[in-house]
Amino acid sequence: MNIIPLQPHYQYRLWGGDRLKRFGFCFDEASIGEAWTASALTQGSSIVTAGPYAGTTLSELYDTHRELFGIDAPEFPLLIKWIDPNDDLSIQVHPDDELAQSLEHQPYGKNECWYILDAPEGGEIIYGHTFESKETLQQALETGNVMSGLIRKPVSRGDFLYVPAGTVHALTKDVSVLEIQQSSDTTYRLYDYGRTEPTTGHTRDLHVNQGTRAAFAPHLDYVEPVLSLDHFRTQLTRNRYFFVEKWTIEREESVSTDTFRLLSVVEGTLEMDGLFFGMGATLLLPAHQSFHLDGTAVCLVTGVSSPTKQKARIGIDLGGTNTRVAIVSTDGHVEKQYKFKTQPHLELDTLLNQIKLAVERFQLEYDITHVGIAAPGPLDLKRGAFLTPPNLPNWHHQVIVEPLRSLLRLPVTLENDANAAALAEAKFGAGRHVDSVFYVTVSTGIGGGFVYKQNLISGAHGSAGEVGNMIIRTDGPAHPTLNVGALETHASGTALHERARTKGMTDSMTLLTDEIERSTFVEDLATGLANIIHTVDPDVIILGGGVTASAPLYWNQLQDAVAMRVYPHLRGATPLVLQQLHGDAGVIGAAFLA
Numbered sequence: 001m002n003i004i005p006l007q008p009h010y011q012y013r014l015w016g017g018d019r020l021k022r023f024g025f026c027f028d029e030a031s032i033g034e035a036w037t038a039s040a041l042t043q044g045s046s047i048v049t050a051g052p053y054a055g056t057t058l059s060e061l062y063d064t065h066r067e068l069f070g071i072d073a074p075e076f077p078l079l080i081k082w083i084d085p086n087d088d089l090s091i092q093v094h095p096d097d098e099l100a101q102s103l104e105h106q107p108y109g110k111n112e113c114w115y116i117l118d119a120p121e122g123g124e125i126i127y128g129h130t131f132e133s134k135e136t137l138q139q140a141l142e143t144g145n146v147m148s149g150l151i152r153k154p155v156s157r158g159d160f161l162y163v164p165a166g167t168v169h170a171l172t173k174d175v176s177v178l179e180i181q182q183s184s185d186t187t188y189r190l191y192d193y194g195r196t197e198p199t200t201g202h203t204r205d206l207h208v209n210q211g212t213r214a215a216f217a218p219h220l221d222y223v224e225p226v227l228s229l230d231h232f233r234t235q236l237t238r239n240r241y242f243f244v245e246k247w248t249i250e251r252e253e254s255v256s257t258d259t260f261r262l263l264s265v266v267e268g269t270l271e272m273d274g275l276f277f278g279m280g281a282t283l284l285l286p287a288h289q290s291f292h293l294d295g296t297a298v299c300l301v302t303g304v305s306s307p308t309k310q311k312a313r314i315g316i317d318l319g320g321t322n323t324r325v326a327i328v329s330t331d332g333h334v335e336k337q338y339k340f341k342t343q344p345h346l347e348l349d350t351l352l353n354q355i356k357l358a359v360e361r362f363q364l365e366y367d368i369t370h371v372g373i374a375a376p377g378p379l380d381l382k383r384g385a386f387l388t389p390p391n392l393p394n395w396h397h398q399v400i401v402e403p404l405r406s407l408l409r410l411p412v413t414l415e416n417d418a419n420a421a422a423l424a425e426a427k428f429g430a431g432r433h434v435d436s437v438f439y440v441t442v443s444t445g446i447g448g449g450f451v452y453k454q455n456l457i458s459g460a461h462g463s464a465g466e467v468g469n470m471i472i473r474t475d476g477p478a479h480p481t482l483n484v485g486a487l488e489t490h491a492s493g494t495a496l497h498e499r500a501r502t503k504g505m506t507d508s509m510t511l512l513t514d515e516i517e518r519s520t521f522v523e524d525l526a527t528g529l530a531n532i533i534h535t536v537d538p539d540v541i542i543l544g545g546g547v548t549a550s551a552p553l554y555w556n557q558l559q560d561a562v563a564m565r566v567y568p569h570l571r572g573a574t575p576l577v578l579q580q581l582h583g584d585a586g587v588i589g590a591a592f593l594a
């Protein structure tokens with residue numbers, strides 16, 4: 001028998017109950033909140049239930065049979081819990097490795113993730129907060145006002161969330177999860193609703209000082225795309241501490257391990273080595289062995305990631321509302337990202353420090369070679385500075401590249417956001433098969449970028465592709481910085497929105513259902529696009545930005561209108577296509593600026 005089945009340890013919690021039984025667990029005690037199905041912690045180690053190691057605890061097994069694991073960490077690194085809250089959990093945060101080592105003398109911090117096993121209709125958990133700094137978070141905690149600043153995230157069955165150490169969070173009543181994490185039980189409670197522990201009559205300890213030290217403030221929202229690995233496996237996360245895969249088994253599958261895996265059955269039944277396992281079961285699959293799985297089941301499988309750091313680039317998309325700091329692989333995929341609210345009313349240093357925090361987090365697992373920033377223009381690329389971007393008035397004329405370079409000690413490059421998106425689409429998106437690509441974004445404003453043979457043509461003053469200010473008419477609304485008759489004053493989302501408002505309509509999409517308005521918009525945009533074709537004659541024009549969400553309303557009409565405005569030999573010769581990278585184009589392009 002190759003597999004090593006484990007018996008859970010049940011943990012009392014103030015907010016516990018007896019509903020873990022519905023996941024197949026059996027216990028007699030009251031108020032059980034957690035079943036630790038794979039644990040090597042001394043306060044509750046799992047025990048092997050069958051096979052040659054039956055009766056051994058997981059920690060003993062790890063100490064005496066290291067060959068079964070294929071890793072050499074001094075202590076078993078993972079912990080798996082099933083959690084079923086019968087009440088809200090405390091508002092809390094966990095330390096990372098560094099803080100756990102310095103404050104708790106423990107080897108591991110507590111980066112964790114949740115697979116939602118069950119959630120009530122409209123269920124929400126707490127994930128993040130809106131406080132601008134550690135000081136304002138601490139003040140809110142001291143004055144009892146923390147709840148109003150917490151972010152609630154809707155969740156439903158099957159969702160997966162990675163909760164990096166430092167994230168202020170809380171599970172809530174009736175949201176049950178399978179929790180996979182580093183081997184640590186250190187929780188810093190920030191707020192506990194003033195509840196008392198029935199067993200002692202006392203409130204539980206709070207850890208406001210340690211907690212505010214550990215907390216991200218402002219909050220960094222973590223996003224990682226799910227990756228399909230093969231016909232039955234998807235990767236839910238892969239980080240420095242562990243990876244988690246979801247295996248959907250519909251028939252027989254064979255797998256083999258390099259290092260050990262922990263497999264938890266979350267749905268259905270699985271047969272392995274002649275034994276049947278249902279929901280709630282957790283098995284250790286030892287290293288360097290092959291396994292045969294049979295049945296219909298969904299399993300979450302975890303293991304330890306390789307410690308070698310991959311080379312990667314960081315792309316930053318600095319917007320008026322949100323800033324995103326992303327790891328972009330050498331083949332142009334966003335691997336993971338932190339997102340936070342841009343706070344343009346605060347000092348630029350606040351933004352730089354937030355970026356630094358995110359970059360440092362990524363540096364723990366990646367060898368970062370370059371950082372690129374995509375920001376709204378106008379910019380002074382030579383000085384690496386903002387000029388007068390309308391949505392960032394406090395930072396006008398401030399230099400961003402040099403301070404970030406000295407803060408990060410990494411090469412940093414700045415570029416206009418539309419140019420960065422153009423580069424991304426040309427290298428990895430809708431323009432990847434051709435040489436010359438003109439990208440036009442039609443959103444709040446209108447911007448553009450020209451890429452030739454994968455090189456961004458920025459122009460002598462960094463302003464190539466600024467097609468928003470291209471004059472397409474002799475009339476039009478006045479604008480503080482744009483020409484009368486500029487494309488942007490006629491065809492941007494803002495222009496459409498303004499026209500919709502004067503007609504008593506709610507949005508630009510509704511405006512474009514009006515035949516006359518649609519024709520006006522199409523003719524204006526087509527004039528701009530025809531001018532571009534006559535200027536650089538690109539292989540393709542890629543259109544992106546929010547207004548392209550209504551493209552089905554005007555697409556054919558736009559192509560005809562462009563054809564009518566170009567030389568006969570160019571008619572239909574320049575395909576108009578929609579962007580492919582959507583919200584990721586900014587960070588991907590930024591990452592490839594140098």
Ligand SMILES: O=P(O)(O)OC[C@H]1O[C@@H](O)[C@@H](O)[C@@H](O)[C@@H]1O
Pocket residue numbers: 013014015081088089090091092112170171179187189
């Ligand atoms: O502090 P309380 O409310 O008991 O919650 C503690 C629990 O919180 C959850 O979010 C997880 O981190 C669990 O691993 C932890 O045991």
